[in-house]
C-alpha cells in the first residue's frame with residue numbers, strides 16, 4: 001500500500017483550486033439513472049468513491065464513460081435493480097441508489113452499506129421515509145429489498161437532519177404521485193446542488209438549503225449536463241493545513257457561506273481570513289491559540305468532516321480545547337496516531353480533551369479513515385522531522401491529489417509505492 005513521506009516544518013504559500021465536491025458528485029451519480037437519456041457530470045474528481053459508484057452504475061447495466069474529467073452516463077439499457085454486497089460494502093453512498101432504483105424500476109435491493117468505519121451509521125431514517133412513500137421493505141439474506149409500483153407523495157418528518165436520508169427521499173419522491181414534503185431536512189450545500197441538478201433534469205423541487213423541502217412529482221425526467229459545486233471539506237482541509245504550518249494560502253472555488261463556523265474558529269485561533277466571492281485567503285503565523293470548544297453539528301454548524309483536522313490544529317496551539325463529536329460515535333480513531341507524534345489528547349466518549357503542546361515530532365502513523373487520515377497529513381506537515389503516513393486507501397476515497405495540491409503550496413511531501 002502507498003504511503004506519504006512528509007518532511008515537516010515548512011510554511012505553506014500559494015493558491016489552489018478545490019476539486020469538485022465528493023459529497024455532491026456521489027448522489028448526482030445515483031440520480032443519473034433516473035432518466036434513460038444521457039447525463040453528463042462535469043469535472044468529476046478521480047477518487048475511489050467515484051470509481052466505486054461508477055462500478056455500481058455499470059453493474060446496474062448503465063454505460064459510463066470518463067471523458068476529459070467529465071463522466072457521461074447512459075442508462076437506457078439499465079435493468080438490474082440489485083447492488084451486490086461487494087460494492088455496497090465499499091461505499092455507504094450506495095444507499096442513495098435505493099431511491100433512484102425505486103423511481104426508475106419500482107424495485108431495488110442492496111446489501112447493508114459500508115463506507116468509513118466511524119460509527120454505527122444506521123439507515124432507519126432512509127427506510128422509514130421510503131415506507132412513508134408506500135414502499136414495501138423486506139430483509140432477506142443481508143439484503144434490503146424494496147418494492148413499489150408507483151410511490152405516492154407524503155409528508156415526511158425527519159427526527160434528525162440526515163444528509164443521506166434527505167437526498168434519498170428527494171430521489172425517491174421526484175416522480176412520485178403528488179407532493180412530498182420533507183420537514184427537518186438536512187440543509188447542507190450538497191442538498192442544494194442535488195436540487196439544482198434534479199431541476200435541470202425537469203424535476204420540481206424547492207426549499208433545499210432550508211429545513212423544509214417540497215417535491216412535486218413529475219411524470220418524466222430528461223438528460224442534463226451539470227457542473228457540481230466545489231469541495232468545501234477539501235478547501236477546509238487546506239485552510240487548516242496553512243493555519244497549522246503558518247504561511248498564506250488562497251483556496252478558490254468555495255465561498256465563505258459553505259464553511260461558516262470553520263472560518264470563525266480559525267479567526268479564534270489567531271488566523272487572518274479574507275473572503276471574496278468564491279475565494280478564501282488565510283494567513284497564519286503558525287503560533288495559534290486553542291479554540292475553547294468545537295462541537296460538530298449538522299450544517300451550518302461545524303462540519304464533522306473537519307473535526308479531525310481541527311483537532312490536529314489544536315494539538316499544537318496554545319492552551320486547551322474541548323472537541324465534541326455529535327454525529328459519529330467513533331470518529332477519534334486518529335487520536336492514538338496523533339499521540340505517537342507527541343500530541344496530548346484524551347478521548348472520553350464523544351469528547352476529546354486537547355492540551356496543546358509546543359510542537360509535534362515526525363512518526364510513522366496509519367490512516368484509519370478518510371478525514372482522520374487527512375488530519376494526520378496536516379499534523380505531519382506541521383511536525384518537526386520526517387513522518388510516514390501509511391495506508392492511503394482511505395485518503396484516496398476523497399482527495400484526488402492531496403499530495404500534488406500540498407506540493408503546490410511548498411510542502412515537502414511525496415507519495416511512495418509499496
Ligand code: UD1
Pocket residue numbers: 022023024026092093120121122123124125126127160161162163164165186298304305326327328
Ligand atoms: C454525509 C456525508 C459525510 C458527512 C455526513 C454528515 C456523503 C456521501 N457523506 O454522510 O461525509 O460526514 O453527511 O455531515 O454525503 N443517521 C441515523 N439514521 C439514518 C441516517 C443517519 O441515525 O437513517 C445518523 C447517523 O448515524 C449519524 C447522523 O445521522 O449519526 C448523520 O448522518 P448523515 O447525515 O445521514 O450522514 P451521511 O449521509 O451518511
